[in-house]
Amino acid sequence: MTTAVTAPTLLHVRLRIGVVLALLLLLVGFLSVAWTPYPVDQLDPAAQLQGASAAHLLGTDAHGRDVLSLMMKGLLTSFVVAGIATAIGLFAGVPLGAAALAGGVWGQRLILGGSGVFVSLSALGMAILLAAATAPSALNLMVAAGLLGVATLARATCAALAPQRGRDYVAAARLAGLGGWDLVRRHLLPNVMPRLVAAALSFMATAALLEASLSFVGLGIQAPGSSLGLMLREAQPVMTAQALPVLVPGLALLLVALALNLVATGIRHTVEGGRYAA
Amino acid sequence: MLLEITDLRVAFGDVVALDGVSFSIDKGERVGLVGEAGSGKSLVALAIARLLPKAAVMTGGIKLDAPSIAIVRQDDHPSPDPLKRASELVADRTLLEALGVPADRFASELTPAQRQLLLVAMAIARKPDLLILDEPFVLLDAPGQRRLVDVLAARTMAMLVIGHDLAAVAILTSRVLILEKGKVIEAGPTGDVFSRPSQDYSKSLIAGARIRARTLMRSPIGTDLLDVNGVSVTYPDRQRIFRRKPAVTALDKVSFTLRRGEALALVGADGAGKSTLARLIAGLGKAKRGTLAFERMVYRGRDLPRLLRKEISLVFPDPRFAFNPELSLGASVTEPLLLDENHTIEEQSERLVEVLRAVRLTPDHLDLYPRDLGLYDLQCLALARALMARPKLVVLDEPVRLLHNRQRVEMLMLINRLRADFGFSAIITASNLELVRHIADRALVLDAGRIVDEGTPGALLETPGHPATQAMADARLPEVGIGVVAPVGRQSSRARL
Numbered sequence: 001m002t003t004a005v006t007a008p009t010l011l012h013v014r015l016r017i018g019v020v021l022a023l024l025l026l027l028v029g030f031l032s033v034a035w036t037p038y039p040v041d042q043l044d045p046a047a048q049l050q051g052a053s054a055a056h057l058l059g060t061d062a063h064g065r066d067v068l069s070l071m072m073k074g075l076l077t078s079f080v081v082a083g084i085a086t087a088i089g090l091f092a093g094v095p096l097g098a099a100a101l102a103g104g105v106w107g108q109r110l111i112l113g114g115s116g117v118f119v120s121l122s123a124l125g126m127a128i129l130l131a132a133a134t135a136p137s138a139l140n141l142m143v144a145a146g147l148l149g150v151a152t153l154a155r156a157t158c159a160a161l162a163p164q165r166g167r168d169y170v171a172a173a174r175l176a177g178l179g180g181w182d183l184v185r186r187h188l189l190p191n192v193m194p195r196l197v198a199a200a201l202s203f204m205a206t207a208a209l210l211e212a213s214l215s216f217v218g219l220g221i222q223a224p225g226s227s228l229g230l231m232l233r234e235a236q237p238v239m240t241a242q243a244l245p246v247l248v249p250g251l252a253l254l255l256v257a258l259a260l261n262l263v264a265t266g267i268r269h270t271v272e273g274g275r276y277a278a
Numbered sequence: 279m280l281l282e283i284t285d286l287r288v289a290f291g292d293v294v295a296l297d298g299v300s301f302s303i304d305k306g307e308r309v310g311l312v313g314e315a316g317s318g319k320s321l322v323a324l325a326i327a328r329l330l331p332k333a334a335v336m337t338g339g340i341k342l343d344a345p346s347i348a349i350v351r352q353d354d355h356p357s358p359d360p361l362k363r364a365s366e367l368v369a370d371r372t373l374l375e376a377l378g379v380p381a382d383r384f385a386s387e388l389t390p391a392q393r394q395l396l397l398v399a400m401a402i403a404r405k406p407d408l409l410i411l412d413e414p415f416v417l418l419d420a421p422g423q424r425r426l427v428d429v430l431a432a433r434t435m436a437m438l439v440i441g442h443d444l445a446a447v448a449i450l451t452s453r454v455l456i457l458e459k460g461k462v463i464e465a466g467p468t469g470d471v472f473s474r475p476s477q478d479y480s481k482s483l484i485a486g487a488r489i490r491a492r493t494l495m496r497s498p499i500g501t502d503l504l505d506v507n508g509v510s511v512t513y514p515d516r517q518r519i520f521r522r523k524p525a526v527t528a529l530d531k532v533s534f535t536l537r538r539g540e541a542l543a544l545v546g547a548d549g550a551g552k553s554t555l556a557r558l559i560a561g562l563g564k565a566k567r568g569t570l571a572f573e574r575m576v577y578r579g580r581d582l583p584r585l586l587r588k589e590i591s592l593v594f595p596d597p598r599f600a601f602n603p604e605l606s607l608g609a610s611v612t613e614p615l616l617l618d619e620n621h622t623i624e625e626q627s628e629r630l631v632e633v634l635r636a637v638r639l640t641p642d643h644l645d646l647y648p649r650d651l652g653l654y655d656l657q658c659l660a661l662a663r664a665l666m667a668r669p670k671l672v673v674l675d676e677p678v679r680l681l682h683n684r685q686r687v688e689m690l691m692l693i694n695r696l697r698a699d700f701g702f703s704a705i706i707t708a709s710n711l712e713l714v715r716h717i718a719d720r721a722l723v724l725d726a727g728r729i730v731d732e733g734t735p736g737a738l739l740e741t742p743g744h745p746a747t748q749a750m751a752d753a754r755l756p757e758v759g760i761g762v763v764a765p766v767g768r769q770s771s772r773a774r775l
Contacts, residue, residue, distance in 0.1 A: 169599060172600055173613065175587065176587075176614045176617060191602065
């Protein structure tokens with residue numbers, strides 16, 4: 001028997017960094033609900049494309065708006081859109097994934113095959129379709145990303161549940177007369193919860209990037225609204241004159257995706273490496 | 279000297295895992311290392327092979343004068359290259375055949391026991407000067423153990439055999455060391471140590487390996503309780519891209535009757551269909567043909583009526599997987615009470631306390647999680663769970679297979695006592711006829727899904743009627759501690775042919 005040795009590994013450090021970073025970004029985003037250094041709808045042609053200064057910590061954009069304030073609002077949009085898309089994904093995807101497994105070979109073919117179509121269509125294609133049918137809006141964006149979330153998380157749920165289903169503890173629960181949703185809720189879900197949380201977080205990162213890219217191409221958040229993607233879109237023509245309006249939202253986006261993925265992989269590795277290791 | 283270890287110490291932080299271990303192995307010598315879980319046996323092997331975990335601090339001398347060594351580590355999931363056929367990993371087909379490993383199968387298609395044997399074959403085939411085997415017998419069924427013992431005994435290389443299975447170590451090795459909490463407390467020629475141990479700990483270890491009395495308190499055998507009538511089970515053919523594999527027949531027209539109060543053993547090698555039958559009786563899986571009848575109520579497996587579910591319970595072979603890791607043990611153990619909703623809370627807790635007391639555990643155990651307990655305690659809780667609903671029939675699927683020698687004996691005695699106290703009928707599966715001798719009134723021998731022999735375990739061992747029974751009888755290893763340790767003969771393997 002080897003003695004298990006628990007030491008703070010690189011993984012734990014990563015997980016901690018991820019959590020702290022994600023919470024910090026979330027805090028900055030939600031702070032913008034109550035307060036931003038400058039109102040973001042206030043145009044100030046006199047203060048166009050300024051660099052970093054005491055008045056404007058991260059400079060101003062082509063319309064003279066404060067980049068820090070815009071970034072804070074943009075972060076909020078990222079989190080709200082990604083959060084709602086993930087919520088839609090979890091709400092519909094987890095039961096769908098469990099149903100796929102319960103439905104036997106054909107259930108899996110139908111549900112996994114169907115979600116496969118969604119995943120391969122990509123949300124970009126879906127957003128274009130939705131935008132063509134209605135008009136580009138934040139709602140469209142959430143629906144498109146949410147549908148992708150349903151497909152992604154249904155597959156993740158199915159994949160996480162499948163190996164658990166054959167375990168003897170599940171057989172024991174069946175012997176005790178449990179079945180269907182009771183079995184899933186009492187026995188299966190608690191065992192795959194960390195994995196599902198990890199899948200949801202990494203999908204959330206995807207959704208945040210998706211929101212930015214759709215807004216960047218003009219299919220997402222529209223002009224008076226704020227989004228990191230929209231900031232990038234507006235700052236792109238004047239990039240050579242002033243880099244900050246591009247760098248700031250780009251970096252913020254990177255940090256959001258990085259933080260969420262750090263937490264997701266951290267959770268995944270902790271579950272897989274820690275619990276059953278000899 | 280091939281290997282000389284002097285004053286080996288291994289520590290993890292403040293925890294000393296090995297404390298001053300010294301021994302040597304000569305060319306061609308076979309040495310055994312015996313001790314209970316946590317005694318540090320595996321660390322000795324890892325230290326020799328320089329595979330100690332990073333956190334371990336090692337001092338002392340290991341002088342290895344062997345050009346090549348091979349080590350087979352202890353692993354619940356032995357994993358030779360899954361994409362290679364057994365014959366690609368070990369060219370020597372006679373060796374594979376002697377171990378019972380199908381040469382033309384991919385490693386991924388083998389059972390864990392066969393994979394374990396394949397790893398040992400790979401180690402042997404390299405003809406190392408020193409072969410280190412860490413618990414090589416754990417995953418094997420009784421015939422598999424015997425085959426491995428026979429193969430190893432015929433080799434000339436030096437070996438270090440680590441194990442808790444005293445019988446196998448006794449037969450293989452000429453010298454043995456007994457390890458307790460990281461210290462060698464006794465060492466000497468195997469025959470001497472096992473027949474005349476000097477330390478109290480070794481005495482209890484060796485005495486514990488011997489099965490003592492059987493209980494005499496049994497309820498009289500009465501009318502029919504369970505009737506299995508021509509049951510066949512096939513596993514659906516695994517579909518491949520281009521060709522369909524033929525369906526696997528797990529059970530083939532199995533019929534037998536269990537009487538009230540009886541303890542019936544289903545004995546067979548791995549893959550004979552024991553577990554499939556046990557699970558079917560308990561209400562898992564489905565019979566393709568034939569029916570089962572419990573007190574005249576007919577069912578075919580998972581359609582076991584809810585009313586009957588509380589009358590039959592099942593104990594799984596590996597208690598580590600039989601409990602939900604995320605649920606407290608108390609919640610798991612009381613789960614069968616869901617089948618019988620007419621009880622007040624007082625009755626339920628009364629029953630829980632009674633059942634826990636019967637398996638010698640306390641209510642404190644109920645707040646723990648499966649990862650907090652060892653195999654033996656978990657298996658006791660599995661028994662407690664099986665008894666919660668007061669079943670008339672308890673099906674025990676290889677209840678002692680994973681337990682260490684001493685725990686095995688304790689568990690068998692516990693099952694006997696529970697049967698006397700609770701008066702249930704029992705079906706026990708095992709790969710070892712010798713073990714069930716002490717708990718079963720009658721045994722059925724299964725081979726490739728069919729019942730091929732029947733009788734009392736004693737009679738089957740004395741006069742085996744079928745080759746499969748013969749193989750079971752041959753698989754017996756001489757008991758340790760009684761007189762001389764006999765050298766391994768070849769006669770057993772010839773008798774099987």
